[in-house]
Amino acid sequence: MPTVVSHGLIGLAGAYLRMRVRSLSMLLLNPLALVLLASLACAYVWVLVVEGSNLRTQSMPGSWTEIAAFTYGILLIVVALTAQRGSPLRLHLADVSWALQSPEGPRVSALLHGAMSAVLALIGSSSASAIALTMRGENPIYGVVSGVSIASLMLLLRGVSLSLHLIGLVAPRLVRMLLPFVLIAAAVLILGGITREPTPGYRRCDGRRPWAARSLPRSYR
């Protein structure tokens, strides 16, 4: 990695870390925020430990896969449509003014907001799942499965968001104007494909794929 990129990346990552610590410390001084945080943490542990155990005895219905795919599709469309206008997925204005204008700014920003956030999601989610699995007396190594899935989702969302920023910078005005309509048309087609009845002569695929089942712990199969 060139020195300028690593230098800039360390600086920007450090700046974001300081900002995150500051906002968290302010949050922890707010009693209402503390109560909400504790409730959310309890709910999270309950879902992971109690509901996770319940799911073990049930077979996952195929419609769950469809719901997940539908939600995922909607999520991507929302990301695509909000990435450039007043949303948390938009790059910070200061990033646009200062980070992106530096010599290796675009690379530094892509590495920080794309790759590093995915790595953080991988570590965070893997650890949380591993703790939940340990509490249920199972092998914590399978926590990596949820870590990878959350990191992939994060990477995809960030990828869509950053790509749209790039399109906004380099694409002609006409392309930028047409892009939302193209995205909506693509979304309608994709969602239509997910929810439509199977073509005559074809059987609807079971949501639980054999290759996916092999990657799960034996107790889930």
Add this chain to the structure above:
Amino acid sequence: MPESPDLYPGLSVIEHIRLLERLNMVERADEHLHDVIARFGLADKLDALPHELSQGMKRKLTLILALRKGARLFLFDEPFNGLDPVATRELRLELRRLADEGNGVLLSMHGLGELQKIADRVLCLIGGRVVRSINMRETSGEADDALEDIYLSVVGGGSEDR
């Protein structure tokens, strides 16, 4: 520099400067930085967050960041909007100093009074087109509202009984 300066909400004044230095590989001596900070009157605000700074201080910080980055051309959008008279004067003097040091300074603004005090040359734009170029040396010594009169004669409006 936009009308509302783009700063990171959770970073202090000195952290903004250090970040810019890292991003741009600035290796100038700290003495130079301290001189600039003192000149802009932010020496006692180094640990302040953007929401703790006044509008004028935020603009000064943005100027320091641009200077630290090594910029030679400065573009300002309505730099005096929302500033009190003291901050207006301080910023005006800094902008004048930047220009006198050989930097390019371009201001986009509607306040003709401030413009008359600071500009060397004024371009009147209507619909994005330059319709008049005024050398301010030619109007020096004239009335305080000379620029306003010229501007109104160009755009053709605002007759006022005297």
